[in-house]
Amino acid sequence: MEDRLKNFKKAMKTTVLQELAFTEEHKNKIKRKISQLSTPSEDDVLLAIFQLLKEKRTGFELSRLLRARGIEKFENEEGFLYMSLHKFEHKGYLHTYWDEPDVKYYQLSTKGLKFLKYLEYEGYSKAYFLKEILER
Missing domain, CATH: 1.10.10.10 (Winged helix-like DNA-binding domain superfamily/Winged helix DNA-binding domain)
Incomplete structure (x- = not known):
C-alpha cells in the first residue's frame, strides 16, 4: 500500500502539481484568509x-x-x-x-x-x- 502511495505522489508531482506555482504574495493572502476564518x-x-x-x-x-x-x-x-x-x-x-x-x-x-x-x-x-x- 505504501509503495502505491509513493508512486501516486510521484505521478502527481510530474503531472498536475508540476504546473502549479504560487508567489509569496499569493501564499500570504491565503494564510491571512485562513486566519480570518479561524479567528x-x-x-x-x-x-x-x-x-x-x-x-x-x-x-x-x-x-x-x-x-x-x-x-x-x-x-x-x-x-x-x-x-x-x-x-x-x-x-x-x-x-x-x-x-x-x-x-x-x-x-x-x-x-x-x-x-x-x-x-x-x-x-x-x-x-x-x-x-x-x-x-x-
Whole structure:
C-alpha cells in the first residue's frame, strides 16, 4: 500500500502539481484568509463565555474550555479574561462564589441567563449587546 502511495505522489508531482506555482504574495493572502476564518469574533467569544458559565466554573476552567473551543484570545492575556469577568459581575450578569480561600467561581445570574437567551436568538444584533456590556 505504501509503495502505491509513493508512486501516486510521484505521478502527481510530474503531472498536475508540476504546473502549479504560487508567489509569496499569493501564499500570504491565503494564510491571512485562513486566519480570518479561524479567528472568532468578539461576539462569538462573548457568547462562548456566557454559554460556559451556565455552570459554576473557575477562571482557569473557563480559560481551558475556551481554548478547547478554539478561542485563543486569552492565551497569553488571562488578565483580560478576568477583567471581563469582573465587569460582567459588576453589571450583574454573573454571581461569584468563594468555595476555597483562593478559588473564585463564576456563574451566570438570572440577568446573565436572560442575556444569553438574547445572544443565542438570531433576531437580535450581537454587536449591540456586546457594546452594551463592554462599554458601559
